[in-house]
Amino acid sequence: MVTEIKSKMTAASLVTVFSLTANGDTFDGGGDGTSWEDPLNWVGDAVPANNASNIIIHTNHEVVFDAGTWTYLTDNGLLQNANEHRIARLLMGDTTAGAANGSHSLTLDPGEGNTIRATNSNSAVISGRPGKFSTLNILSGTTNLEAGRVRVGQGDGGSGTINVSGGLLTLGRGGFELGNPNGTGDGTLNITGGSFTTRNDSEIFTGGVFHVAGTGAATIGIGSNGSLDGRWVQSSGGTLRLGLDSSGITPILIDVVDGNGTGGGNATFENGAILDPYDLGGAAQNVWTTVMEWEGSLTDNGLVLSSDALAAGWEKQVAGNQLQVRVIPEPSSAALLSLGGIALLLRRRK
Numbered sequence: 004m005v006t007e008i009k010s011k012m013t014a015a016s017l018v019t020v021f022s023l024t025a026n027g028d029t030f031d032g033g034g035d036g037t038s039w040e041d042p043l044n045w046v047g048d049a050v051p052a053n054n055a056s057n058i059i060i061h062t063n064h065e066v067v068f069d070a071g072t073w074t075y076l077t078d079n080g081l082l083q084n085a086n087e088h089r090i091a092r093l094l095m096g097d098t099t100a101g102a103a104n105g106s107h108s109l110t111l112d113p114g115e116g117n118t119i120r121a122t123n124s125n126s127a128v129i130s131g132r133p134g135k136f137s138t139l140n141i142l143s144g145t146t147n148l149e150a151g152r153v154r155v156g157q158g159d160g161g162s163g164t165i166n167v168s169g170g171l172l173t174l175g176r177g178g179f180e181l182g183n184p185n186g187t188g189d190g191t192l193n194i195t196g197g198s199f200t201t202r203n204d205s206e207i208f209t210g211g212v213f214h215v216a217g218t219g220a221a222t223i224g225i226g227s228n229g230s231l232d233g234r235w236v237q238s239s240g241g242t243l244r245l246g247l248d249s250s251g252i253t254p255i256l257i258d259v260v261d262g263n264g265t266g267g268g269n270a271t272f273e274n275g276a277i278l279d280p281y282d283l284g285g286a287a288q289n290v291w292t293t294v295m296e297w298e299g300s301l302t303d304n305g306l307v308l309s310s311d312a313l314a315a316g317w318e319k320q321v322a323g324n325q326l327q328v329r330v331i332p333e334p335s336s337a338a339l340l341s342l343g344g345i346a347l348l349l350r351r352r353k
Contacts, residue, residue, distance in 0.1 A: 028056040032064045039068040040075035053081045054089035054122060061096050061135060062105035068119070069112040086116055092123035093148065096135025096158060105135060112142035115170070119146050124176055126152045130163030130188065137163045141197060143170040153179040156190025156210065163190045167220070169197045173228050178204035182211030182241060194253075198222040202229035207276075209240030215294075216246035217283050218253050226258040232268050233258040235297070239275030242309070245294050245328065249285030254325075257297035268299030270326075272306035279309040280317045280328045288332045295326040 028051040034043025042048045044066075051058065053076075060066060076082050083089045095109060111119055121127060127150035130137035135158050153174055156163035165172070178201050181190035191212040192199070196219035205225050207213050215223060226233020235257045237243060245252055259268035280294070301321065308317055316331040 040072040057092040059094040066109045087118040094128045096130040096137035108138040110140040113144040117144040129155045132158040135161040139165045141167045141172045145171045147175045149176040151177045156188040157183040159186045166193045171198045174201040180206045182208035184208045200224040200228040203231040204234035207237045207241035212242045214244040217248040218250045220253040223255045235270040237276040242277040244279040246283035247286035248283045251292045255295045259298040270297040271302040274305030291327040291329045293325045
């Protein structure tokens, strides 16, 4: 995975194309090609200083920030404090449009009790330019992206993916966007464990997929971090994908923290927004399961089940302030259950 930083840009480019500001560090993989703590992996042969640099990754490297990295930062005085390391801004796949395409990843696994914090209020980007394929993996500790927006998968013909399987990913200043409101980029958030929280809103555009698999996650809270209220907006072509296991699924909460935010804990599904439930393994049949709860109001302009979900026998309903799904047994299965019941009754009558 590669981290590259640009030195200068205009104010307009900050907003429109997410170029990098000064004091950047570039991961070029000149050392072992992977480890964050290897100085030779960075342009200038120096590991980024605490809270001093923007980090960009854009070419074919798989960068790992793990317990060994934490030990190196501790030993070399590169921590904010004993349990926190800071970067200025995280930008992956955000080189200029003419730069080479790349598939790259960054894995953050600093260990429980440790925090990686990005302090720059400009947007954090996971695949922001055409033809870039960026993956951010959260395995342990706390990752706090204090960006005004976290934009995932906004480059045409590319994709951005965040995988949360452990630890906590929190968006401490704002919300996030999956997909591109004006293009063809694909943005995906996969939550299989750990926790995910935002300060306010979430927007799932065409090409965006918000995916929760099973009950491994402890908390999924939109608007649960900070003083603003949550807000969920899912556009036409945006997908809410839900894998139910034998215990159900960790529900998504659209939170009202103190009633003073702009979102109000509301959920909005635009016409053509997609709901895609599936059986992860052992999902209870004919049982309504809550997959989302909102503390404000619901606006449903046309949420639809995916064709795969319809073919598999899934149904949806709104019950109070909850979105619920269930799967109905296939007719053949129901018939077998019925025949089994008849056989049992006949045996009892003998």
